[in-house]
Amino acid sequence: MKILFRRLHLYLAFAAGLVFFVQCLSGTVLVFEEEITRALYPARYTVAVPAGQPRLSLADLSQRFQQANPKYKILGYKVYADPARTVEVTFKDPNARPEGPPGGRMGGEGRPRGEGRQGGDGPRRGEGQVGKESPERGEGRMGGGPGGRGPGKGRPERGSTAFLNPYTGQVTATQSQQQLPLFKWAEDLHRRLLAGEVGKALTGLSALFILVITATGIVLWWPKTPHMLAGHLRVKWSASAKRINHDLHLALGFYCSLFLFGIALTGVIMSYQWATKSLFTLTGSQPTAPLAAPKSAAPGSSRAVAYDAALQAGQRAFACAEFWRVGIPRDSAAAVPVAAPSTLALRHNGLDTLFVDRTTGAALGQHLYARQSAGAQLRRLAKPLHTGAIGGLWTKLLALVVTLCSLTFPITGTVLWWNRTRKQRQRGKRLVAA
Template sequence: MSPTKSFIRTIHLWLGLGTGLLIVFVCLTGSILAFEQELEHAWHPARYFVQPATTPRLQLAQLASAVQARKPKAKISSFKLYADPTRTVEISLAGNDKGGKGGERGGPGRMGQERGPDASRLPRAGRQNENSGKGGPERGGKPKGEGGGPRVFVNPYTAAITGELNPRDNFFKTVEQLHRGLVAGPVGKLVMGVNATIFLFILGTGLVLWWPTARKALKPRLTVKWGSGWKRLNHDFHISLGFYASLFLFIMALTGVGMSFDWVGAGINKLTHSPLKRPEPPTSAAPAAGTAPLAADAVLALARQQAPDAETYTLQMPKEPTGSIRVAVLRPGAITENATDEAYFDQFSGRLISSQTYAQRPVGQRIRGLFKPVHTGAIFGWPTKLLALVIGLLGATFPITGTIMWLNRRRKKQGKHSPARPIIATSAGR
C-alpha cells in the first residue's frame, strides 16, 4: 500500500473508531423516523381517520366550539383540513396551552362570539407567521405557532374529539430530538453537526480506500461471497455494501450538516442571490369601528376559491390585532408536504393581500426546504422512505464491521510478531 493510502486508512480508521457509536445511534434513530407518519397512523388510527358520513361536513365554528368545550381556556392557532373524506380535522392550540390551562395571558379564546347567524370570530391567539415560507404545517416546515402546543383531532361530521397529540409527549418527537441534538439544546445540535461533518470525511476516505489499483480487483469489491467464512463476509459487508450505500449516506450526512449549521443556509442564500431574511407578514387594514373579524369558514371558502383541488388547507390565525390570516395550500403532486402555496388575507375584509406559489419562492428557500425530506427519504414517498430505512440500517452496521476488521488485523499482526514457543522434548517424543 502506498504511503498516501496508508495515511488515508489511518484517518479513516481513527475517525471511525472515534465516532462509531454516535454514527450507529444516528443511523438507527434516523431509520425509525423514515416511516414516522405511517407508523403514527397505524398505531393511532382512530385519531387520524373516521368513517365518512353521508351528511355534509360541519362548519369550523362547530368544530372550534367542541374544542372550546373540552378546553375552555385554550386558544386556537390554526386549522388543518384534508380533502380526504376519511381524515380528521387537526386543530392546533397556542403553545402556552398546557392541558387546557393555557390562555391565561390573553384570556380564553373568543370562538363563540359571532358576526352573523352562523359565523364565529377567528381567535386572535395564533402566532403570526414568524417563520413563514418554510412550508406547510408538517414538522420541519411549519411556521412557529403551529404545533407548539397540543393538536386536537376532531371528527368533521360529528365534532367528536378523536384524540390529542402533545409534541412534548410524542415518541417520534423525542426520537427526532435525540437524532438532531441528543436533547441537549444548541450544544447537542453542534455535536451532531460536527459528527455529520466527520461522517462525510469517513465516507470520502472510505471511497478512496475502496478504489482498486488493478481492474481485476474491481469485481471482488462489488460482490459479497455469501459462502465464505464469517471474517470474509464481514469484510465484504463493509467493503462491498459500504460502496453501494456510500452515495446515499453521503447525501444524508450532507443534508444533516445543512440542518445543523445556520451558515450553510446563509451560504446557499448568497450563492442563489436569495434574500437573507424572510419578509415580514403583511398586516390587515384598520377596520371600521365595530367591525368583527371574518368567520373561519369564510376564510376557508376564500381559500377553496383560490385552490379548489388542494389536498390540504391550513389556516393560521393572526396573533396581533392588525395581523393577517395565512393560508397554506398543498396542491396535488407537490414534491413534498412542505411545498405549499401561501396566501395572506385581511382578517376583516377577506381581501387577498399577497400570495406566493411554491415555484415563486426564492431558490435558496426551496433548496433549504428540501433538506429534511431528502434527509428522511420523504422526497418521493414510500419508495425513497424504504430506501432511507435500508440505508440507515446499513449505515449502523459499518462502524461495527469496520471495528471487527481492525481487530482482526491487530490479532493477525500480533500473531506474526509473537516469538515462537520452544519445543520441549518429552520422553514420549524421544
C-alpha cells in the first residue's frame, strides 16, 4: 500500500509541482496586499483630526462631491468608526471604461471587494433582494443576482472610489481600479496563470492534486517506530547535503501539512461548484433564499433620502462595528440599506444589514449574517481561510510562513527523486558488473 501512496505522491507532485510553485510565489505577494496598499497610499485612508471640529454629514459630503463632479452618480458610502479615517464614496463615472480581470472573464469565486478591505467599494445600489449572492461576496450584502458584479441582470453596480476628508469634504484621492497593477497581475497569475479559463482549470486541478499529495505525504512521513519520530521532526544541519534536503522535505512537510491541506481544500471549494454543493450537503443546509428588501412607508424623491438618519440608525444597531456602508435605494419606494461587519467570532467578513425608511430614518428590518445557513457561512469563510485573513495579522503571518515553506517542496521533492533514481541506477550498474 505504501508503494501506491509513494507513486501517487510522486506522479501528482510532478503534475502539479510547477503550478503549485507559481501559486505559492504569487500567494506570498497577495497575503499582505491590504497592508502594503495602505502603506503606499496613506493619504487615501487617514487624515489629521482637527480639534473640536465635528464630521460633516453625508448630505454635506455628497453635495460638495456632486458640485465638483456633477456627472458622477453616487452608488454608496462607507463610513468608519475611526475618526481619522476618510469617508469612501463609491461613484459611477459615465466616461470610465469598465474594469475587467486580466486574462479573460473571472469565473467562479470572486474577490470580496471591500469586505473590510481598504479602498473597497461601499454597498451597491439596493437591488431589492438580499441573501442570494455569490457565496464569496457574502450573505447580508445589498444586491441580488449571482456574482454580484456589474450593472444589469439584477446585479449591483460597481464603480470607482473617492476618499473624502470627513471634516472638509476635500477629495484626498480617487481609485478607479480595485487593485494596484502588481496585485492585479499577481492575482491573475495565482488564480488563472495569466491564461484565462485554461489557467483557472489548471489551478483548480492543482488544488485537487495538493489534497492528495498532502494526505499521502503524511502516510509516507509516518515513522515505523516511535524512536524514529524525533528524526522526522527536525533537520540535522550537521549532516550531508542529501540528508539536509531529505529532512527539510519531511520536517517542513509535516509542520505545514495541516495548513496546506486547508489552503488546498478552500481552493477547491472556491474553484468548483460541485465542491460548494458538497459543502451544503455535508452540513445538511441549503443556500440562503433571497429575501425581499422592505419598502419605505411613503415613496420619496431620490434627492430627499435621509442618508444621515439611516447612518445613525445603523450606528445604533451595530454600535461596535468598524465601519458602516450606506447604500443607495433602488427606486423611489425602496428602503436604505446600511451594512456593517458581523460580530460573530472570525466572521467579520460577513455583513449584517439594516433596512431604514428613506424619509423617516426608522428601522424597517434586519438581515443578519448569523441567520444564514451553516453551509452559506462556511462557504463565506473559504476566502479568509485561504488567504489567512480570518484572524488578522497573526494568521496572515502564519499563512506567509506556510507559503514560503511550501515553495521548497517542489525543489526538495525533485532533489529527493533525483537522488533516489541515481542511486537505483548505480545499484543496477553494480549488479550488471557483478
